[in-house]
Amino acid sequence: MSSELDLHHLAAAYALNALDADERIAFEAHYHGCPVCSLDVGDFRATVAALGELSITAPSADVKARVLQQVATTRQLSPIVATRSIAPSRRPSMLAAAAAVLLIVATTAFVVGRGSQPDDAFAAQLEHVMAQPDVRIVDLPAISNATAGHISVAWSASTGKIAVIGDGLSSLADGSVYELWLIDETGPLPASMLDAAVNGEMRRVLTLPGAAVRWGITIEPAAGSATPTGDVLFLGDA
Amino acid sequence: MGRFVVYLTAHPIHRRVRTFAMTEPMAISRKLRAVPVLKIDDRGSLASVLTRCGRGDQAAFATLYDQLAPYVHGVVLRVVRDQSQSEEVTQEVFVELWRLAARFDGEKGSAKAWVSTVAHRRAVDRVRSEQSARDRLDNESQKRVVDTDVVVESVEASFDQARVRRALTQLTPAQREAVELAYFGALTYREVAALLGIAEGTIKSRIRDGMIRLRDELGTDAS
Numbered sequence A: 001m002s003s004e005l006d007l008h009h010l011a012a013a014y015a016l017n018a019l020d021a022d023e024r025i026a027f028e029a030h031y032h033g034c035p036v037c038s039l040d041v042g043d044f045r046a047t048v049a050a051l052g053e054l055s056i057t058a059p060s061a062d063v064k065a066r067v068l069q070q071v072a073t074t075r076q077l078s079p080i081v082a083t084r085s086i087a088p089s090r091r092p093s094m095l096a097a098a099a100a101v102l103l104i105v106a107t108t109a110f111v112v113g114r115g116s117q118p119d120d121a122f123a124a125q126l127e128h129v130m131a132q133p134d135v136r137i138v139d140l141p142a143i144s145n146a147t148a149g150h151i152s153v154a155w156s157a158s159t160g161k162i163a164v165i166g167d168g169l170s171s172l173a174d175g176s177v178y179e180l181w182l183i184d185e186t187g188p189l190p191a192s193m194l195d196a197a198v199n200g201e202m203r204r205v206l207t208l209p210g211a212a213v214r215w216g217i218t219i220e221p222a223a224g225s226a227t228p229t230g231d232v233l234f235l236g237d238a
Numbered sequence B: 001m002g003r004f005v006v007y008l009t010a011h012p013i014h015r016r017v018r019t020f021a022m023t024e025p026m027a028i029s030r031k032l033r034a035v036p037v038l039k040i041d042d043r044g045s046l047a048s049v050l051t052r053c054g055r056g057d058q059a060a061f062a063t064l065y066d067q068l069a070p071y072v073h074g075v076v077l078r079v080v081r082d083q084s085q086s087e088e089v090t091q092e093v094f095v096e097l098w099r100l101a102a103r104f105d106g107e108k109g110s111a112k113a114w115v116s117t118v119a120h121r122r123a124v125d126r127v128r129s130e131q132s133a134r135d136r137l138d139n140e141s142q143k144r145v146v147d148t149d150v151v152v153e154s155v156e157a158s159f160d161q162a163r164v165r166r167a168l169t170q171l172t173p174a175q176r177e178a179v180e181l182a183y184f185g186a187l188t189y190r191e192v193a194a195l196l197g198i199a200e201g202t203i204k205s206r207i208r209d210g211m212i213r214l215r216d217e218l219g220t221d222a223s
Helices: A004-008 A011-015 A021-031 A035-055 A062-072 A094-114 A119-130 B027-033 B045-054 B058-080 B083-103 B111-130 B133-145 B155-169 B173-183 B189-196 B200-218
Strands: A135-140 A150-156 A161-167 A176-184 A187-193 A202-207 A214-221 A234-237 B003-007 B017-021
Touching (some): A011 A021, A011 A035, A011 B200, A021 A161, A062 B058, A135 A234, B045 B111, B058 B111, B173 B189
Antiparallel strands (some): A214 A234
16 A cells, blocks of 8 residues: 555545545545645645636536436435434435445455455455355445545345445544444344444444345444434445 | 746645746736636635535526536536536436535535536546546547637636636646546546556656646635
């Protein structure tokens, strides 16, 4: 992986979407916590936006009707979601899914390629999940301003196994952990305690107690909670 | 070209570079420079429309669409190239903007920059999933020959475009090539390096230096 020093130089390429998946993931994990890189990303995104002015072209008129029709049936993400109000959505974002695939694939390549302790056990478990014919990769984007980082899961319904991969996560106070919830119309069901994300990383393979419509992740006391006491921070369609 | 460079802060990693032209080649350049921030970097009206969208206001979203569709579609079309695929991606971008609207944070940047990020990334994802890096480079090489004829739809747009074009002329040819292949060609810097047969570190520096110069020419730094 890139060294810390290399990461500082990647803001321009990142704003241009010119990083490979591995560097993009590493940079995203880094820059939110780096005041200089955060400023650079903001500046360079504004610069990139200016390049877009060179190609102004109206789409054909019927695109608007299609957009407005789709929007009328598309649920919006909220900045902070009260758990009980979460309803199922049938339109997972293809962009989010693509990002999740990149994260999982990059992680698989990384942990398998590195082959060192203590990732061996996780690498083997992740490979096992990825080898299932029904594996689905899903993005659980942060839906709260109160958190940082990114979580993706690889999920195989036939085996009940789910690999959870998080990067750039906020470090938690002592006595707190991330907890995974299965969410359907009736509300959240506790799925599993995760961990406190050492160095912002989460690498876990779990067996789920059942199916979900959506997955959510909250921060809970280390002993776990029967119902969420914290806001849902990460949320994705199962 | 009579230029000099000033490093504003000392740390080599964190240095923020400003460049100053010692000579102004055209009278128009002084006029363009008199505007401190790009018109397109509008922090006011677009942001407030976007905020209303985030509360589920579909009428506001229709306004947002009217204001941004030529911009978004232009970005997408320039990268994706195929008209009907581009319209699909443009549609996906707007649905994504709707889904994410409540998460737009005006503190982190302008609405236009946020929209640009979503649109360009989506276009790039589409192209990378369907074309090899070699195809993207070939497309980009062909396209650049005819790229001077961009439709200008309004005085305002032509004003912005003139500033961006002029800013691009301040890059070295090598910097400009690297930035344009990345932005318009959907190439990663590693792909640019491999296809041009130039070291990755060199391309990374060209992109970075080129973007710093563009930022300074355009005044698109918020800090």
